[in-house]
Amino acid sequence: MGIYSAGIYPAVLVVSALVVVLGGVTMAWIRAHRVLEWAVTALWSATGVQAIAVVVLLLSGNDAGLVLTIGYLLATIVILPLMGIGRLGAPDAAAADPDPNRPVLQPDQIARVDGGAAVIVGIAAAVLAWRIAVILGAA
Amino acid sequence: MNAIGRILLIAAYAVLGLAATGRSVVQITTKLADAPLPYLVSGASALLYVLIAVALWRGWRRVAIVGTAVELVGVLVVGTLGYAAPELWPDETVWTGYGSAYGWVPLALPVIALVVLLRGGRRAPDDAVSAPTA
Numbered sequence: 569m570g571i572y573s574a575g576i577y578p579a580v581l582v583v584s585a586l587v588v589v590l591g592g593v594t595m596a597w598i599r600a601h602r603v604l605e606w607a608v609t610a611l612w613s614a615t616g617v618q619a620i621a622v623v624v625l626l627l628s629g630n631d632a633g634l635v636l637t638i639g640y641l642l643a644t645i646v647i648l649p650l651m652g653i654g655r656l657g658a659p660d661a662a663a664a665d666p667d668p669n670r671p672v673l674q675p676d677q678i679a680r681v682d683g684g685a686a687v688i689v690g691i692a693a694a695v696l697a698w699r700i701a702v703i704l705g706a707a
Numbered sequence: 708m709n710a711i712g713r714i715l716l717i718a719a720y721a722v723l724g725l726a727a728t729g730r731s732v733v734q735i736t737t738k739l740a741d742a743p744l745p746y747l748v749s750g751a752s753a754l755l756y757v758l759i760a761v762a763l764w765r766g767w768r769r770v771a772i773v774g775t776a777v778e779l780v781g782v783l784v785v786g787t788l789g790y791a792a793p794e795l796w797p798d799e800t801v802w803t804g805y806g807s808a809y810g811w812v813p814l815a816l817p818v819i820a821l822v823v824l825l826r827g828g829r830r831a832p833d834d835a836v837s838a839p840t841a
Contacts, residue, residue: 635737639729646725650718657710669766671710684715691810692722 569630569704572621576614577701583607583614584694587651591686594679601679604686608651611693615644618697625704632703640703644696651689654681712823717763719816724756726809727801734798742798748785749800752778752813759820772824779817782806786814 590604622641626634655661657673673681731749739746755778762770786805789796799808806813 635733639733643725643729647722650721653714653718657714667765671713673710673714677711680711681714684711685718688715688718688722692726 580697588690591683594683598679654678720760727753745800752801775817775820
């Protein structure tokens with residue numbers, strides 16, 4: 569529990585905050601998109617480490633509610649792919665869809681969408697990490 | 708409606724739909740008898756969020772407008788009833804306190820979505836939310 573509450577949980581919050589900030593910066597200045605991609609990778613990694621730690625804690629006898637904890641953990645993982653939602657508007661991806669209403673994005677628009685999605689997902693990831701920590705008794 | 712706004716609204720509704728769905732599934736499957744009205748309202752809100760996300764993605768503009776309008780009315784009615792008739796609400800819903808447990812996003816999001824959808828409708832009076840830009 570010590571490693572989780574003192575290291576992993578704060579790290580997830582820090583990386584989430586970084587993603588939120590870089591997402592906002594990218595929306596205003598698209599050249600930050602490359603840095604945002606690094607932060608997104610870091611959030612994926614931090615979430616993976618968090619998932620492993622939570623499962624280990626649950627298996628080691630933590631009396632947290634199993635359904636809620638696993639539910640929040642799955643939600644944390646499920647929202648991460650939204651950070652790449654801009655790719656769905658790339659011309660080649662849109663061309664493969666017969667839907668005439670599918671948006672087609674230019675590279676700068678993809679960067680801005682990724683930035684906005686990063687803000688949304690970063691906030692959600694931090695809230696979910698906080699909820700998991702509360703359930704586990706680490707926050 | 709510009710493509711960036713549309714996709715970000717889809718992402719926001721997807722996240723909110725996931726949160727509301729998870730919460731309501733747990734509430735309805737484990738303790739529905741304790742507070743049927745709040746938990747069914749949570750379930751309805753979850754379905755609405757998913758429907759709006761799908762409508763935005765598929766370009767169903769009228770569905771998206773009606774859905775967000777219903778959502779806004781729901782947040783206002785449930786939020787007000789939470790203060791005016793607290794005995795009806797033994798537990799919280801997604802819309803309790805005008806969505807305060809979710810950072811008031813349930814109140815702000817339909818307002819933003821309606822503004823974007825209606826402005827987009829005036830610019831492009833076809834039925835689609837947005838036409839391809841390339």
